[in-house]
Amino acid sequence: MVPQIVQSIKSIDELASFCKRAGFVFPSFEIYGGLSGFFDYGPRGVELKNNIKAAWWKAMVHDREDVVGIDAVTVNHPKMWEASGHVSSFTDPLVDCKNCKARFRADQLVKDVLDSDVSGMPLDEITALLKAKNVRCQKCKGEFTDARKYNLMFKTHVGPIESDENVAYLRPETAQLIYLNFKLVQDSARLKLPFGIAQIGRAYRNEIAPRDFLFRVREFEQMEMQYFIRPGDNKKFFEQWKKERLKWYLSLGIKKQNLRFRPHKKEELAHYAKQAIDIEYKFPWGWGEIEGIHDRGNWDLTQHSKFSGKDLSYFDEETKSRVIPNVIEVSAGVDRTFLAFVIDAYATEKERIVLRLHQKLAPVKVAVFPLSKKEKKITKLAREIFKTLKEKFVCYYEESGNIGKSYRRMDEIGTPFCITVDFDSPKKKDVTVRDRNTMKQKRVKVTELTKYLEKLLQ
């Protein structure tokens, strides 16, 4: 029986403080006062994050015949970003306070103050709207400048000379090097349309005002797959990938009622997209995007062909003709997905906080506790069990002497099973196995332990 008193996290602040306390996510550079928009993953967080990425890679690459992976660099050639449209279009509207010089993202400001959505609105109209509604600086009530474009890419220089010729950008998305490597990948992996190239990696956006914990950060991670198709097959594969991706979240335990599709309106489509849909998760404070599915048409390959002068077309054996493949992109934010998994699994019960994470995602699968740290027979057996089990599962060992507290700590990070070696164990050659969800305990023979857990954790 699952206890009935169940509460979830209510605010982003509550989520951030839970993540910090349980060792999932810490603010970066905290001893120096922090740096807005940067977070580090702690001991539990890195495990959960790695498990999410591994589950994605398995579903998207290893389980498929038509998708392969790459791992590309993050400091990227400026020409590539010109071709992709990012140098001119990867921007947010920015306004300055004429008085205190504070900078604001104009669309965010309109949303916060006027509660209206101006995505895609031309800059002069945003400026006019702010003036008409007399929107003032949130710090000093000063007047704003006209709205102007602000590029979100982090700029750097390659080599020792800081000149315009040596400019490079940290990638704001992982997709572009998949397009640039398209031919090499296709040739070397002997792929035929339709096929996909997947990548997991970091991306950087110099947000004007990072906020909301991991939801809008300056350094983050993406799990992306670009699916190359024959022109005209767009609709079919767009629908197919929508289904596949929803299935993935459900297979890892996210509740169905907490997921939905949200199609993009015409005016919010990115410059490269013909059609786009978000997969949104129902966070306690509202629906939020965790993944995007985009029909990018042949925009990227065409642009890179044009700018590089290299032929990026594909010879279709079936039709004996050259085509520029179209692309369906599926792109999930690792960090936001991470939060969705944590929130979906989180519950406060009468005497504990428990994360009912899918066992594949749980940072620790099995914890081993000797009931006494003084009794040598008990600790010796517990260590032997730990040594055997850690060959098969990610395990945790602790001699704390307070078993109740140890169970609580494991519940809080979602450990599916706790094994306790007690005073009867050395003689009877058995231990108790406690189930995280039900808190029920069962005695299991030491010799049968690995098999028993394998069955439950498979």
Ligand SMILES: [Zn+2]
């Ligand atoms: Zn001001």
